[in-house]
Each structure stands twice: as structure tokens, then as C-alpha cells.
Amino acid sequence: MSLTGMVYRPPYEANSLLLQVTQGCSHNKCTFCSMYPDVPFTVCPMEQVEADIEEATSNCPDVERVFLEHGDAFVLSADRLIQIADAIHARLPQVKTIAMYASIQNIRQKTDAELRRLHECGIGGLDIGVESGLDAALKYMNKGHTAEEAKEQLLRLTDAGIEYSFNAILGCGGAELWRENADATAALINAVQPHLLFIGTLHAEPGCRLYQDMKSGVFKECTFGQLLDEQERLIRGLELKDTIYFGSHPSNIVPMQGRLPDHKQEMIEVVCKKREQLRQHLDEYPQRGGEGSILNR
Numbered sequence: 001m002s003l004t005g006m007v008y009r010p011p012y013e014a015n016s017l018l019l020q021v022t023q024g025c026s027h028n029k030c031t032f033c034s035m036y037p038d039v040p041f042t043v044c045p046m047e048q049v050e051a052d053i054e055e056a057t058s059n060c061p062d063v064e065r066v067f068l069e070h071g072d073a074f075v076l077s078a079d080r081l082i083q084i085a086d087a088i089h090a091r092l093p094q095v096k097t098i099a100m101y102a103s104i105q106n107i108r109q110k111t112d113a114e115l116r117r118l119h120e121c122g123i124g125g126l127d128i129g130v131e132s133g134l135d136a137a138l139k140y141m142n143k144g145h146t147a148e149e150a151k152e153q154l155l156r157l158t159d160a161g162i163e164y165s166f167n168a169i170l171g172c173g174g175a176e177l178w179r180e181n182a183d184a185t186a187a188l189i190n191a192v193q194p195h196l197l198f199i200g201t202l203h204a205e206p207g208c209r210l211y212q213d214m215k216s217g218v219f220k221e222c223t224f225g226q227l228l229d230e231q232e233r234l235i236r237g238l239e240l241k242d243t244i245y246f247g248s249h250p251s252n253i254v255p256m257q258g259r260l261p262d263h264k265q266e267m268i269e270v271v272c273k274k275r276e277q278l279r280q281h282l283d284e285y286p287q288r289g290g291e292g293s294i295l296n297r
């Protein structure tokens with residue numbers, strides 16, 4: 001299996017077959033991102049993809065889920081994605097879902113009919129970095145979409161039957177806009193009712209613009225207290241019918257998982273308890289290690 005460069009995948013894809021179909025990210029300019037700084041975006045030749053699928057028939061013939069790499073594989077045309085899906089199903093008949101990272105722009109480029117065709121051939125479980133529902137935060141983070149555009153495209157996915165993870169980042173609005181970020185993000189999540197909500201917390205690695213802006217003070221990051229207040233405000237604002245809340249990313253002050261609406265009160269209580277535990281440190285800033293893990297929690 002030939003996977004080139006740094007390989008990222010969502011934590012819940014740990015048992016999936018990782019199949020490279022692109023290299024890098026077609027957008028590659030989010031302010032906080034340092035995933036593929038020097039990797040020019042390219043599409044892998046179909047012969048290489050087919051050879052990797054063939055290899056998987058010996059290594060993991062019973063695999064049920066495939067995750068297409070790299071940064072936004074959903075940028076591929078519907079025809080190419082269907083060609084890949086057909087090749088997977090022909091050689092790995094147990095595969096039920098073909099998941100991948102996707103952006104709002106990737107969805108916009110596809111027609112409703114194409115989205116339905118993609119759903120019919122097992123494409124789903126898209127992992128989408130929406131990040132925020134606040135336009136000021138989206139603009140600074142250079143996501144290339146507004147909240148209204150995200151809403152429109154995510155509703156198109158739902159209409160086509162495609163499930164996805166809505167990825168949101170606490171702290172995206174910084175110290176000045178954490179309340180607005182919580183409220184606008186909750187409103188967007190409520191409007192689209194995602195199957196899965198993946199919550200992380202803003203952090204920056206050397207090499208991205210956010211890192212420089214944090215160092216120079218252009219971007220004022222949130223303290224422990226502000227991040228906990230934002231998380232509580234976000235959860236309180238969520239009015240969901242049936243969504244899995246996945247918040248176990250190491251960047252979070254309070255790692256937690258649950259199902260909404262069932263666990264809403266419990267989750268709020270966990271955040272409040274953590275705030276009480278950290279009451280001497282609420283004005284401090286998280287110190288971070290690999291993957292944004294908090295070292296001074």
C-alpha cells in the first residue's frame with residue numbers, strides 16, 4: 001500500500017482501510033492548518049489506486065470501511081469517485097462505506113443528481129471541517145465558505161442521503177468573539193442536524209499563519225476559562241434530534257462523548273465540574289503538545 005507524505009485520518013477511522021486517491025489538499029490555505037504546507041495537490045493515477053485495492057484483497061479482504069486520503073478527496077469529480085467506488089466494491093465486496101475528508105466547496109461542485117449517485121455507491125461518512133458558524137471566524141480562518149453557504153451545501157448532502165461529520169473548533173473566534181462563535185456555531189449545527197459532531201479546540205503548529213498571529217498578538221487565543229465557557233454555551237445552544245457528539249480530541253480541555261439530546265445535561269455538568277477543578281487557572285492559557293494535546297490541564 002503506497003501512502004505518501006503525512007497521513008491524517010479521523011480517530012473513528014482507526015479500523016478503516018486508508019486508500020490514497022489524492023495527495024495534499026486542493027484548498028491548502030486554512031489559517032490554522034499545517035498539514036500539507038509543501039505538498040502540491042495532485043490526483044493519484046487510477047492504476048495506482050487499483051494496485052492498492054488489489055494489495056488490500058490479500059492484507060484486509062474483510063474490511064468494511066475505506067477512508068480515501070488525503071486532505072479533501074471529495075474534490076474528485078463524481079465520475080472519478082464512482083470509478084474508485086466500483087473498483088473497491090469489485091475487489092472488496094464487504095465494504096459498506098467509503099468515507100473521506102470533504103470541504104463545503106467540494107460539495108458545491110457537484111449536482112444533486114451526482115450526490116445521489118455517490119450515495120448509491122456507498123460514499124458517505126464525509127468528514128467536513130466546517131469549523132464555525134460565525135462568518136468573522138470563517139473569514140479569518142480562510143475556510144473559503146460562509147455560514148450560509150455551509151448550511152446550503154450540508155442540507156444538499158442530507159437530501160442526497162449522505163451522512164457526514166460536522167467538525168467544529170472551539171476557540172475559533174478567539175478571546176474577543178467566543179460568545180458569538182458559540183452561538184453562531186450552535187445555530188448552524190441546529191439548522192443542519194448532522195449525524196456526527198466532531199469537536200476540537202483551536203491550536204496552532206509552527207508553520208501556519210495562526211501560529212505567527214498568536215505569537216505576535218494579532219490573534220488573541222482563549223484562556224481555559226473562556227474555552228470552558230464557550231463549550232458550555234455551545235452545548236446549551238444545541239437543539240439536536242439525534243446526533244453523536246464526539247469530543248475526545250486531545251486538544252479539548254474536557255474530552256467527552258455522548259449522544260444529543262439524551263446526554264446534554266450530563267455534558268454540561270462535566271464542563272462545569274472541570275471549570276470548578278481549574279478555578280485557580282481559568283485566566284491561564286493551555287500549553288500544548290503534539291496534536292494540540294493540553295499539557296497543563
Ligand code: SF4
Pocket residue numbers: 025026027028029030033034035036071072103129
Ligand atoms: S481544508 Fe483541511 S487540509 Fe485543507 S487547508 Fe483547510 S484544514 Fe488543511
